[in-house]
Amino acid sequence: MGKKVLMKGNEAIGEAAILAGCRAYFCYPITPQTEVAEYLARRMPEVGGTFLQGESEVAVSYMLFGAGGAGVKVFTSSSSPGISLMAEGMSYIATAELPIVLINVMRNGPGLGGILPAQADYFQATKGAGHGDYHFIVLAPSSVQEAVDLIVKSFDMAEKYSNPVMLVADGMIGQMMEPVELPTFDEPPSPYVKGHEKWATTGAKGRERNLVKTLFLNPHEGQDHNVKLQTKYKEIEANEIAFEEIDTDGDLDVLLVSFGTMARVCKTAMESLKAEGVKVGMLRPISLWPSPLQRIRDLADKTKLVVSVELSMGQMVEDVERAVQGKTPVGFFGRAGGIVPTPDEVKDGILNLMKES
Amino acid sequence: MATTVFKRPESMSTNITHYCPGCTHGIVHRLVGEVLDELGLRERAIGIAPVGCSVLCYNYFNIDFQESAHGRAPAMATGIKRTRPDTIVFTYQGDGDLASIGTNELIHAANRGERITTVFVNNAIYGMTGGQMAPTTMPGQVTTTCPMGRDVQTMGHPLRVSEMLATLKTPSYIARVAVHKPSYVIEAKRALKKAFQYQVEGRCYSLVEFLSTCPTNWAMTPSQSTKWLEDTMLPYYPLGEFKTPDEEE
Numbered sequence: 001m002g003k004k005v006l007m008k009g010n011e012a013i014g015e016a017a018i019l020a021g022c023r024a025y026f027c028y029p030i031t032p033q034t035e036v037a038e039y040l041a042r043r044m045p046e047v048g049g050t051f052l053q054g055e056s057e058v059a060v061s062y063m064l065f066g067a068g069g070a071g072v073k074v075f076t077s078s079s080s081p082g083i084s085l086m087a088e089g090m091s092y093i094a095t096a097e098l099p100i101v102l103i104n105v106m107r108n109g110p111g112l113g114g115i116l117p118a119q120a121d122y123f124q125a126t127k128g129a130g131h132g133d134y135h136f137i138v139l140a141p142s143s144v145q146e147a148v149d150l151i152v153k154s155f156d157m158a159e160k161y162s163n164p165v166m167l168v169a170d171g172m173i174g175q176m177m178e179p180v181e182l183p184t185f186d187e188p189p190s191p192y193v194k195g196h197e198k199w200a201t202t203g204a205k206g207r208e209r210n211l212v213k214t215l216f217l218n219p220h221e222g223q224d225h226n227v228k229l230q231t232k233y234k235e236i237e238a239n240e241i242a243f244e245e246i247d248t249d250g251d252l253d254v255l256l257v258s259f260g261t262m263a264r265v266c267k268t269a270m271e272s273l274k275a276e277g278v279k280v281g282m283l284r285p286i287s288l289w290p291s292p293l294q295r296i297r298d299l300a301d302k303t304k305l306v307v308s309v310e311l312s313m314g315q316m317v318e319d320v321e322r323a324v325q326g327k328t329p330v331g332f333f334g335r336a337g338g339i340v341p342t343p344d345e346v347k348d349g350i351l352n353l354m355k356e357s
Numbered sequence: 358m359a360t361t362v363f364k365r366p367e368s369m370s371t372n373i374t375h376y377c378p379g380c381t382h383g384i385v386h387r388l389v390g391e392v393l394d395e396l397g398l399r400e401r402a403i404g405i406a407p408v409g410c411s412v413l414c415y416n417y418f419n420i421d422f423q424e425s426a427h428g429r430a431p432a433m434a435t436g437i438k439r440t441r442p443d444t445i446v447f448t449y450q451g452d453g454d455l456a457s458i459g460t461n462e463l464i465h466a467a468n469r470g471e472r473i474t475t476v477f478v479n480n481a482i483y484g485m486t487g488g489q490m491a492p493t494t495m496p497g498q499v500t501t502t503c504p505m506g507r508d509v510q511t512m513g514h515p516l517r518v519s520e521m522l523a524t525l526k527t528p529s530y531i532a533r534v535a536v537h538k539p540s541y542v543i544e545a546k547r548a549l550k551k552a553f554q555y556q557v558e559g560r561c562y563s564l565v566e567f568l569s570t571c572p573t574n575w576a577m578t579p580s581q582s583t584k585w586l587e588d589t590m591l592p593y594y595p596l597g598e599f600k601t602p603d604e605e606e
Contacts, residue, residue, distance in 0.1 A: 024440045050439045055465035059432040062425065062462070066436025069423045070403070074440070092426050201421035201437065203444050205400035211415055213406075213424035 002184045009144045010035035010174045013103060014043060016151035017075045019182060021189030022101070023049030024074040026063040028056060028082060031115040032171040033105035036077040049191070057082040061089025068098035069212040071196025073155055076102045080109050080121050083129060090164070091130025095214040095225075099158035099193050101151065103167040105174040108338035116338020117171035117261055122315035125168050126289040133226055135233050136166040137240065138288040140259040144178035152183055159193050161236055168288065170311065172261040172340060237290040246270070248281035252303035254354060256282040257296060257320050261340065262311050268343035273350060280350070288316075296323035305357045307331040307350055311340065329357040366390035368399045370419045379572035379579025382410060384536045385478055386417050389449070392550045393420065396557060401445045403437055405430040409451040410484040428459020431466035434473040445556055447474040452493040453483040456516050467562045470527045474552045477518065480569040481590060488574030492516040495589050500574070515593060519566045523599035530555045530563035531600040535591070537570060537583045548598070561602040568594055
């Protein structure tokens, strides 16, 4: 790792993409992630890369498709309403199995909502924003450092699985400054996706022509392609589930499940709960898809209550319930509208749920 | 000695097209193939297929291809050309795809001066979905979604894409051609070759609009279609070059 520097989350996100070898970034401005674009507007030309502000998020999603389909490591950043507009392209990108990376610095919704932190795009990210049976790999950092590390990892995962990867951060991570160690590499990563010669459109010189497409008019071919995608998703589920566990040894009164910024607030709330004699642990999903369902199921056996704590009106809680399968009561605590609850509010919320259960 | 005077372009495949009798897509495909061959671009070329009758056009070419969503081809072409500047990138789009759902992507690609080429096939109707009204449908023309004929009071007048793009300040090459008679085909090929040549030289965005027939959805015979194009479309969609990069330089 390199030396420690103090960086704003959005700028660190931009620099991480460059460090990962990405030399192509397409964007459309939207708060609270516009600093990623502003940072890369200056940085990409410095490293000989491509920076382009598109005419809309819809167009940007197809610029990603085009560049990704040409075997180039490509990146974009946006925020909730912008991701909705990219959802059309996301379905095509997943179908064509293009290894693109994007980050959603989530703001509060629905609709225009506001520009404050939220996690209400959990459904959109994990259940599929666009049409059809597909999955992006979805990763959720809870600090600026983790955002940097996960962006570098995302480019590797996208390449390994020929699958798009989406990070979901929130306005808090994008806007705050934290010390980060930027990764260093003995050999700088290539700006091209490994093995792209076999499938990418670069001009059919000295080989059969390559075709990047998503249309399968023959129903059997269409089904075969779906089966192929699902086989890959099973492999990703087997290999890439990532989470952090805090204080989950022994029997628990309550297990919190929380990710991103909300998980950081929960960590502080856990100290207050412990001071009041509550045996509390937390599972923090890092991969939202694939989801650590099995681990939540296992932990549910040794706790009296599971609580999903979210910056939403209750989305991940549906997966938590799916994991727990009724073995243990499942509660929900959340805030919306861009409100990030204080540790004390979370503590009181958990205590109330414990009383009710 | 026998000499070859006519052959299939190397840039084209041996597949038989699925287009209806009397449709001009086949002629336009052939012109693209000939121009790519003549300019020696086959191994650098990347086509973008649209949504519409020509969604499968990649089956008829022997070059790299990407397949777009409806109207988004110019954005995909932008993504390729910006990151692979040595390639020759073209979009092949119909009027429903380009002039309706894809106007935003089209105008901004042209306005940024993307070094790409658009082959625009205008037959005044949606073909693949079965003959619905397009922005290019002629006044009074009957389609399945304007069964009483296009009413310009409620649906406006047909969009003249080439004239509209020619108003942009950014240098470009914009031309409208036809292919329903051999003399027109010769002119059309000349324009298409220029369009690709400007891209090879890295000079500007280029678009060639081909006025085309759709006998099936116009409910006409091929020969009636040719006459209808001549009588109805040509006066409203005049042929010629609307903009060349030389004007600006």
